[in-house]
Amino acid sequence: MDTAAIRKEIEEMIKEKVRDIGRPDLYREPMVGFVSVDDPSIVNVKDIVGPWHDSPDDQLPGARTIIAYTVPFTREVAMDPGNAEFSGLTWSEAYVIINKNFELISKAVADYLRSKGYEAATVTATNDYDPSDPVSSWSHRTMACAAGLGKFGMNRILITSRGSAVRYCSLLTTADLEPSGPYEGPVCTGLDGGSCRLCLDACPVDALTRWYDGGKFDCQELQEVYHEKMLEELKVDTAGTCGKCIAVCPLAYIE
Ligand code: B12
Numbered sequence: 157m158d159t160a161a162i163r164k165e166i167e168e169m170i171k172e173k174v175r176d177i178g179r180p181d182l183y184r185e186p187m188v189g190f191v192s193v194d195d196p197s198i199v200n201v202k203d204i205v206g207p208w209h210d211s212p213d214d215q216l217p218g219a220r221t222i223i224a225y226t227v228p229f230t231r232e233v234a235m236d237p238g239n240a241e242f243s244g245l246t247w248s249e250a251y252v253i254i255n256k257n258f259e260l261i262s263k264a265v266a267d268y269l270r271s272k273g274y275e276a277a278t279v280t281a282t283n284d285y286d287p288s289d290p291v292s293s294w295s296h297r298t299m300a301c302a303a304g305l306g307k308f309g310m311n312r313i314l315i316t317s318r319g320s321a322v323r324y325c326s327l328l329t330t331a332d333l334e335p336s337g338p339y340e341g342p343v344c345t346g347l348d349g350g351s352c353r354l355c356l357d358a359c360p361v362d363a364l365t366r367w368y369d370g371g372k373f374d375c376q377e378l379q380e381v382y383h384e385k386m387l388e389e390l391k392v393d394t395a396g397t398c399g400k401c402i403a404v405c406p407l408a409y410i411e
């Protein structure tokens with residue numbers, strides 16, 4: 157089987173696995189991107205993200221391609237945090253369910269690649285960091301950006317052609333799969349001299365304007381506060397999430 161056919165099968169597999177979750181009320185069809193480890197944004201990943209970030213070889217010796225995929229939320233999920241007093245219940249439900257499924261989807265793709273004679277390594281979707289220093293050794297949205305799935309916005313969120321209310325995952329393989337082209341979809345209207353400031357103003361703790369000056373810790377703490385409030389006041393034990401800086405974005409949901 158040639159690598160073009162393998163690439164196509166991987167795309168189909170990821171789409172099918174998301175359909176199999178059986179929640180079209182929460183998720184839309186995923187998008188899949190491929191990037192070579194020789195791409196400058198991967199070669200220079202420690203300069204772009206930070207020195208703590210793994211190189212592809214740290215995750216999988218001999219890695220040749222990174223497969224990034226994104227699962228877009230439905231309009232109902234995308235808008236939920238903006239309407240909710242705390243974090244939205246639907247947003248949190250969508251967050252929890254996809255986290256479990258990311259593990260299953262990536263494992264299925266890795267098993268498939270191994271059945272074709274290649275090595276593959278999966279990377280957990282989230283919660284793989286120390287809260288006292290909230291960064292991961294593998295940034296899925298950086299991989300999605302490098303694989304042409306989107307471009308970063310002012311709220312630090314990656315905007316894709318289906319919006320920014322999406323979730324990301326990625327995995328690595330020793331197979332040489334053809335890279336996707338560059339991103340050509342809509343971009344943040346607050347960057348490059350644009351005037352949009354909706355996400356900055358929507359943050360209840362003003363975290364985005366001072367991200368490296370305590371903002372990211374306040375963002376993290378707010379999610380914990382929401383978790384406790386939802387437990388106490390709504391009697392629902394769900395994930396610590398927020399998402400208000402995404403819901404307010406004019407590009408949160410794109411058809
Ligand atoms: C730690 C973490 C947090 C921490 C802090 C994050 C931080 N320090 O940036 C806290 C708890 C505060 C947090 C908050 C949130 N998080 Co969070 N988080 C993570 C986690 C586990 C690691 C992110 C990380 O290491 N960040 C370090 C920074 C440096 O990297 P980065 O932000 O990923 O990417 C930056 C660089 O690549 C850089 N960059 C700049 N220029 C360029 C140019 C190029 C070419 C490239 C390639 C990159 C690049 O810009 C990016 C943004 O600054 C990831 C999962 C993962 N493993 O990727 C989820 C993740 C980033 N979180 C996610 C989400 C949804 C959220 C929240 C909305 C909460 C929620 N779940 O409701 C908020 C949003 C806050 C915000 N506006 O950024 C999603 C993002 C979805 C999206 N649409 O972008 C992720 C990807 C989880 C997932 N699997 O989907 N998170």
